[in-house]
Amino acid sequence: MEPSRSLIDDLPADQAPPRANGEMVFAEPWEARAFGIALALSADGHYEWESFRQSLIRSIGRWESAHAVEDAGWSYYERWLEALENMLAECELVVPGELDQRTEEFTRRARDEAF
Amino acid sequence: MTANHEHYHHPETERHSAARTKAIESLLLEKGIIGSDTVDKVITFFETDMGPLNGAKVVARAWTEPQFREWLLRDSTAAVASMGFFGAEGEHIRVVANEPGVHHLIVCTLCSCYPWPLLGLPPYWFKDPVYRARAAIEPRAVLREFGLDIPAGTEIRVWDSSAQIRYMVLPERPAGTAGMSMAELVPLVTPGSMQGIELARPVAST
Incomplete structure (x- = not known):
């Protein structure tokens, strides 16, 4: 993906609405947000999509080397979120500590922005 | 293993x-x-906007236009781009055609690479560690669990999208569809038939 072009511009927009295999693509709203954030950052040129993909492969690989293949704790989007966090740190889009702090603010409802 | 495989x-x-x-x-x-x-x-x-309907249109066209089919199998990326299907995860697409004696199956062993412009986002099972681990090793058993029995004499080729290429399967055109239009053929092309876990839907017998 070329960073100079918007992702949306690159994609066809004249198709009728399908569902992916008739099943929900995202099980929880946060999964859709994490997905969208990762793509948006790539489309805006903060990293190459391939860099994200490599980060995702590493994240999945770490989990799989630490768990049995049938481990029920598997969550694709948790691995996706970890890959995203690693990209944010690598590209210095967030500074160490601020993500933990803001997460804590959301957890104890000191913040309640809705996205 | 299958779409019913649940995680807590x-x-x-x-x-x-x-x-x-x-x-x-x-x-x-x-x-x-x-x-x-x-x-x-x-x-x-x-x-x-993104989903398997796009891939189904590509398949139906390949079934009805021999020249397009030849182009699609020779240079998939360009052929599908000519129909407006390109963009993220669609940069390098390769379509592989099922034929008598050969059945194709797609997987991404390392993560979840998938031809988004043609099939949308991958379903749950495609990303599951169990499918990713087993598809390449014992595809026949995996397909049987999906309800597809591949005859012993048919070779199964598994395409791992972990390189830069995203694969899609061109299923065989079902019998009894001669003379059908694109619009009639598209509904026969299920997402699973383009992943290789099932065949294109047969025509309902009347």
């Missing part, structure tokens, strides 16, 4: 992931790194 997610973990994702979006918005509607646009696009 601890509510605490889910809550933490949700809060962490909110924190990320909140920080990126505050810093002006992403615009207020960028993420919404991406999600809406993927939920509404």
Whole structure:
């Protein structure tokens, strides 16, 4: 993906609405947000999509080397979120500590922005 | 293994992931790194405009136009781009054709690479460690669990998308469809038939 072009511009927009295999693509709203954030950052040129993909492969690989293949704790989007966090740190889009702090603010409802 | 394979997610973990994702979006918005509607646009696009209907149109056209089929198998990326299907994860597409004696199956052993412009986002099972681990090793058994019995004499070729290439299967045209139009053929092309876990839908016998 070329960073100079918007992702949306690159994609066809004249198709009728399908569902992916008739099943929900995202099980929880946060999964859709994490997905969208990762793509948006790539489309805006903060990293190459391939860099994200490599980060995702590493994240999945770490989990799989630490768990049995049938481990029920598997969550694709948790691995996706970890890959995203690693990209944010690598590209210095967030500074160490601020993500933990803001997460804590959301957890104890000191913040309640809705996205 | 199949689409019914369920995982239990601890509510605490889910809550933490949700809060962490909110924190990320909140920080990126505050810093002006992403615009207020960028993420919404991406999600809406993927939920509404991208999906297996695109791939089905490509397949139906290949079934009805021999010249297009030849182009599709020789230079898939260019052929599908000519129909307006390109963009993220569609940069290098290769379509592989089922034929008598050969059945194809797609997998991404390392992560979840998938031809988004043609098939949308991958279904749950495609991303599952069990499918990713087993598809390449024992495809015949995996396909049987999906309900597809491949005859012993038919070779199964498994395509691992972990390189830069995203694969899609061109299923065989079902019998009894001679003379059918593109519009009639498209509904026969199920997502599973383009992943290789099933065959194109047979025509309902009357």
